[in-house]
Amino acid sequence: MASERLKDRTYLITGASGCLGGVAARTLSLEGATVVLMGRNIKKLESVYDALEAAGAPKPAIYPLDLEGAQEADYGTLANRLQESLGGLDGIIHCAADLGHLSPLSGIDGDRWQRLLKINLLGPILLTQALLPLIQRSAGSVVFFGDSAVGEGKAFWGAYGVAKVALAGYARILSAENESAKILSLVFTPGPIRSPIRLKAYPGEALQGLKNPEDIQEALLKITLNPSS
Numbered sequence: 739m740a741s742e743r744l745k746d747r748t749y750l751i752t753g754a755s756g757c758l759g760g761v762a763a764r765t766l767s768l769e770g771a772t773v774v775l776m777g778r779n780i781k782k783l784e785s786v787y788d789a790l791e792a793a794g795a796p797k798p799a800i801y802p803l804d805l806e807g808a809q810e811a812d813y814g815t816l817a818n819r820l821q822e823s824l825g826g827l828d829g830i831i832h833c834a835a836d837l838g839h840l841s842p843l844s845g846i847d848g849d850r851w852q853r854l855l856k857i858n859l860l861g862p863i864l865l866t867q868a869l870l871p872l873i874q875r876s877a878g879s880v881v882f883f884g885d886s887a888v889g890e891g892k893a894f895w896g897a898y899g900v901a902k903v904a905l906a907g908y909a910r911i912l913s914a915e916n917e918s919a920k921i922l923s924l925v926f927t928p929g930p931i932r933s934p935i936r937l938k939a940y941p942g943e944a945l946q947g948l949k950n951p952e953d954i955q956e957a958l959l960k961i962t963l964n965p966s967s
């Protein structure tokens with residue numbers, strides 16, 4: 739392992755089967771953290787798990803959960819399980835996201851709004867809310883992956899864009915309300931990365947101008963080690 743600056747800390751990573759979620763899992767666990775790999779596809783999560791074990795990282799955990807189908811009670815169950823089996827939680831890294839399709843807002847029907855807002859906004863909020871007591875006990879952090887392409891609200895980013903803008907507001911309010919508990923909640927914006935979401939949004943884009951997924955490691959580690967900096 740690189741070093742053990744996150745030894746004895748535990749982080750839950752949503753979208754851990756994805757490109758940046760997988761990088762986040764590797765980054766934190768190679769610094770000694772125990773990571774809980776959350777996602778909806780067990781096979782993909784198992785392959786992340788195997789790679790971490792092979793790299794000598796602390797034994798990770800897998801927690802399958804589909805943000806589209808999850809109910810409030812499921813997040814409560816998760817909180818209990820984390821407390822019982824891992825003794826608490828130091829942070830959440832919210833990487834899961836579903837882009838849907840780029841389109842004008844008027845082209846999104848009710849079912850699509852509900853589905854995409856559940857995955858990209860309501861799910862992350864309910865998950866955070868359920869785990870907040872654990873994070874309060876560890877004066878931990880909550881990190882939401884933002885998207886610079888969406889900015890503060892650019893055209894055609896649809897329900898995904900609406901969710902990213904709303905999550906940034908949620909992160910600010912959460913931090914403000916938990917200042918005295920020393921909980922930090924912030925948005926981490928990785929920039930344009932060569933990954934499935936980017937390729938779906940910009941199918942014809944030249945790949946040379948994009949950063950590699952691993953390029954986020956240093957910045958992500960920095961905010962995990964010292965979220966207030």
Ligand SMILES: NC(=O)c1ccc[n+]([C@@H]2O[C@H](COP(=O)([O-])OP(=O)(O)OC[C@H]3O[C@@H](n4cnc5c(N)ncnc54)[C@H](OP(=O)(O)O)[C@@H]3O)[C@@H](O)[C@H]2O)c1
Pocket residue numbers: 752753754755756757758759777778779782803804805806807832833834835836857883884885886887927928929930931932933934935936
């Ligand atoms: N790549 C970029 O340029 C870029 C730029 C800015 C921000 N970001 C942000 O970075 C984060 C990670 O993006 P990425 O590039 O790593 O994308 P990715 O590889 O497509 O990963 C997305 C992850 O979300 C999971 N997910 C999707 N729907 C889900 C659901 N219903 N329930 C649970 N998990 C679900 C996916 O699971 P499956 O593996 O099962 O599909 C996957 O693990 C996202 O929040 C994205 O907005 C990316």
